[in-house]
Amino acid sequence: xxxxxxxxxxxxxxxxxxxxxxxxxxxxxxxxxxxxxxxxxxxxxxxxxxxxxxxxxxxxxxxxxxxxxxxxxxxxxxxxxxxxxxxxxxxxxxxxxxxxxxxxxxxxxxxxxxxxxxxxxxxxxxxxxxxxxxxxxxxxxxxxxxxxxxxxxxxxxxxxxxxxxxxxxxxxxxxxxxxxxxxxxxxxxxxxxxxxxxxxxxxxxxxxxxxxxxxxxxxxx
Numbered sequence: 001x002x003x004x005x006x007x008x009x010x011x012x013x014x015x016x017x018x019x020x021x022x023x024x025x026x027x028x029x030x031x032x033x034x035x036x037x038x039x040x041x042x043x044x045x046x047x048x049x050x051x052x053x054x055x056x057x058x059x060x061x062x063x064x065x066x067x068x069x070x071x072x073x074x075x076x077x078x079x080x081x082x083x084x085x086x087x088x089x090x091x092x093x094x095x096x097x098x099x100x101x102x103x104x105x106x107x108x109x110x111x112x113x114x115x116x117x118x119x120x121x122x123x124x125x126x127x128x129x130x131x132x133x134x135x136x137x138x139x140x141x142x143x144x145x146x147x148x149x150x151x152x153x154x155x156x157x158x159x160x161x162x163x164x165x166x167x168x169x170x171x172x173x174x175x176x177x178x179x180x181x182x183x184x185x186x187x188x189x190x191x192x193x194x195x196x197x198x199x200x201x202x203x204x205x206x207x208x209x210x211x212x213x214x215x216x217x218x219x220x221x
Contacts, residue, residue: 018069022059025076026052029083043086051079071121078117081110098177107189111152111196112203119148119204127212137209144205145198152197156190 033048042048055075062071085096085106096106123144130140 014063018062018067018072019059021069021072021076022055022062025055025072026059028076029055029079032083041088043083047086048083051083055079065125068124070124074117074121074124078114078121081113085110095177103183104177105189105192108192108196111193112200115148115152115197115200116204117200118151119144119201120208122148123205123208127208137213141205141209145201148201148205149194149197152194152201156193159190 029048029052032042033045033052036042036045036048055072058067058071058075061067088095090096090099096102098104099106126144127140130143134140134143
């Protein structure tokens with residue numbers, strides 16, 4: 001049976017359920033980004049547009065590779081805690097990142113939930129390829145976990161470069177409420193971010209592989 005022409009294949013990908021979820025999240029963050037340009041009662045435009053851009057990049061990849069619906073769903077949700085944390089919902093200049101009742105450590109929630117979501121999305125993308133070459137799920141677990149920790153470490157590098165170049169302010173490239181606390185400096189904050197990444201990665205990768213093990217066990221029977 002002949003394969004579908006490339007134009008037809010792209011058209012089908014553009015109209016599938018996964019694409020719809022991608023588009024909804026792009027609009028969700030994109031509209032917020034546009035509003036943020038004209039209002040100081042939203043999250044910083046750079047952070048919102050960064051989220052929309054990354055989701056758009058994966059959307060383009062989906063059109064050529066083909067992802068499952070779990071990918072846009074968890075990538076889109078992964079950005080939500082960070083963007084929400086930048087909204088001044090407790091008054092002018094007071095965000096979840098700077099909330100004293102959380103001891104100024106809302107950032108831990110952002111990192112653990114974010115990496116949890118990104119780990120599941122990445123597992124969905126890479127698992128079929130790793131499964132062909134690696135028979136051990138434990139080895140897959142270690143490799144993917146290490147990769148996600150690397151992503152988390154790269155984010156910390158970007159935060160440091162951002163602070164060194166841009167300085168103080170709000171957003172992931174500026175030194176703000178989520179980067180320190182009255183009792184703990186930025187070194188402790190960065191270290192705890194990495195620990196939060198590890199926790200989210202272990203739960204995310206572990207949950208995905210556990211679900212796959214159950215699903216594959218049912219298929220065999």
